[in-house]
Amino acid sequence: MDFTLSDQHRMLQDSVRRFAEKEIWPIAEEIDEKDEWPEGMWQKLGELGVMGITADVEYGGAGADLLSAILVLQELSKASPSVALSWGAHANLCVNNLNRNANTTQKETYLPPLCLGEHIGALGLTEPDAGSDAVNIQTVAVRDGDRYIVNGTKMFITNGSVANTIVLYTKTDKEKKARGITAFILDTAFPGFSVSKKLKKYGHRGSPTAELILEDCVIPAENVLGEENKGIDVLMSGLDVERAFYAGESLGIAEACLALSLKYARERVQFGKPIGSFQLVQAKLADMYTQIEAGRMLCYRAAIMADAAERGGKGAEIHKLSSASILYNGEMAVRVADQAVQIHGGYGYMLEYPVQRFLRDAKLIEIGAGTSEIRRLIIARELMGA
Ligand SMILES: Cc1cc2nc3c(=O)[nH]c(=O)nc-3n(C[C@H](O)[C@H](O)[C@H](O)COP(=O)(O)OP(=O)(O)OC[C@H]3O[C@@H](n4cnc5c(N)ncnc54)[C@H](O)[C@@H]3O)c2cc1C
Numbered sequence: 001m002d003f004t005l006s007d008q009h010r011m012l013q014d015s016v017r018r019f020a021e022k023e024i025w026p027i028a029e030e031i032d033e034k035d036e037w038p039e040g041m042w043q044k045l046g047e048l049g050v051m052g053i054t055a056d057v058e059y060g061g062a063g064a065d066l067l068s069a070i071l072v073l074q075e076l077s078k079a080s081p082s083v084a085l086s087w088g089a090h091a092n093l094c095v096n097n098l099n100r101n102a103n104t105t106q107k108e109t110y111l112p113p114l115c116l117g118e119h120i121g122a123l124g125l126t127e128p129d130a131g132s133d134a135v136n137i138q139t140v141a142v143r144d145g146d147r148y149i150v151n152g153t154k155m156f157i158t159n160g161s162v163a164n165t166i167v168l169y170t171k172t173d174k175e176k177k178a179r180g181i182t183a184f185i186l187d188t189a190f191p192g193f194s195v196s197k198k199l200k201k202y203g204h205r206g207s208p209t210a211e212l213i214l215e216d217c218v219i220p221a222e223n224v225l226g227e228e229n230k231g232i233d234v235l236m237s238g239l240d241v242e243r244a245f246y247a248g249e250s251l252g253i254a255e256a257c258l259a260l261s262l263k264y265a266r267e268r269v270q271f272g273k274p275i276g277s278f279q280l281v282q283a284k285l286a287d288m289y290t291q292i293e294a295g296r297m298l299c300y301r302a303a304i305m306a307d308a309a310e311r312g313g314k315g316a317e318i319h320k321l322s323s324a325s326i327l328y329n330g331e332m333a334v335r336v337a338d339q340a341v342q343i344h345g346g347y348g349y350m351l352e353y354p355v356q357r358f359l360r361d362a363k364l365i366e367i368g369a370g371t372s373e374i375r376r377l378i379i380a381r382e383l384m385g386a
Contacts, residue, residue: 015048031205050087070248098225152214
């Protein structure tokens with residue numbers, strides 16, 4: 001068992017860290033305050049070479065593993081979880097999904113511009129009345145010759161208002177639950193697609209989140225992703241990878257909070273001493289560090305196992321392991337960010353100090369990609385052999 005990152009992983013980590021410190025950290029507060037995606041950021045991420053990080057090289061991707069994608073997510077999150085979330089929706093939910101499930105023609109058509117950062121990707125599963133109960137989606141796709149007519153509403157879609165390509169889940173057989181789902185590749189230029197509204201959020205501000213409308217939207221039959229009524233297979237494989245992946249955002253948030261807290265604990269003087277010399281503050285810092293290291297092991301192990309599962313390894317183990325990784329890391333980030341605000345005292349509660357932003361951002365990871373409750377249910381079900 002080797003707990004060190006490979007040279008390749010470390011080089012990637014260093015280059016993304018430098019990028020995030022130079023290009024994102026200085027504008028992170030502004031992104032949050034204005035609730036606006038920074039101009040030119042997609043292009044810069046494209047130049048960094050991470051827009052198709054896990055996609056095959058022949059389609060313009062970097063051909064890297066899931067752990068590499070997690071390291072990128074972690075470094076982006078240390079500067080701005082908003083940028084990280086949107087990049088993740090593009091690179092993981094859309095690009096990685098297409099790379100896994102699309103046929104050769106679809107990959108040749110859609111992946112190159114996505115990998116270059118010329119096109120932006122998203123994934124549309126959630127609906128106003130179907131979140132945790134995802135197999136209960138109501139968006140309907142009806143076959144009409146060589147095309148499908150799609151009607152429905154998608155809710156809370158990251159990048160939905162700016163995306164060119166959306167992995168879209170629909171029902172092609174409403175009588176059936178899981179076995180009536182079909183996934184499509186939606187080009188947002190197809191007639192009948194529109195953005196209803198950009199949603200205002202508590203955290204991850206600047207990462208565009210939208211409600212999407214499909215009104216007699218015409219999708220060519222050749223854009224079915226996988227097979228008709230087999231969208232559940234696309235969905236399930238994606239969810240394991242997504243959970244393993246998004247744990248990396250929590251890790252980045254928690255690491256940023258510890259670094260900011262250490263700095264503050266050294267600088268802030270009360271009772272004539274830096275507050276870091278008080279044992280109650282030291283205990284918080286020690287707890288933060290310990291939880292981060294526990295989360296890191298779970299996160300990286302789940303990433304390696306999820307990669308192996310995709311290549312035909314032990315599929316069952318990864319459901320509970322990836323769920324455990326995001327469950328622990330999501331809750332860990334909220335605890336660590338909360339402690340960071342506490343260490344900063346009244347200044348931590350002020351908008352000009354970034355720890356409050358990290359606390360607001362951390363909360364999403366207990367909700368998105370399946371809530372903490374659903375993650376516990378998945379783990380318990382597998383443990384019980386159900
Ligand atoms: C900022 C943001 C970005 C998002 N991005 C995307 C995206 O890009 N694409 C996409 O498709 N979706 C996206 N989502 C949606 C996200 O995945 C859902 O919000 C999430 O799955 C929860 O669904 P819900 O919000 O409908 O909550 P609900 O399912 O209504 O849950 C409400 C509460 O009930 C609990 N609950 C529900 N069922 C059970 C049960 N059986 N047992 C115990 N408790 C239960 C939940 O845990 C939760 O606490 C995003 C959401 C947000 C907030």
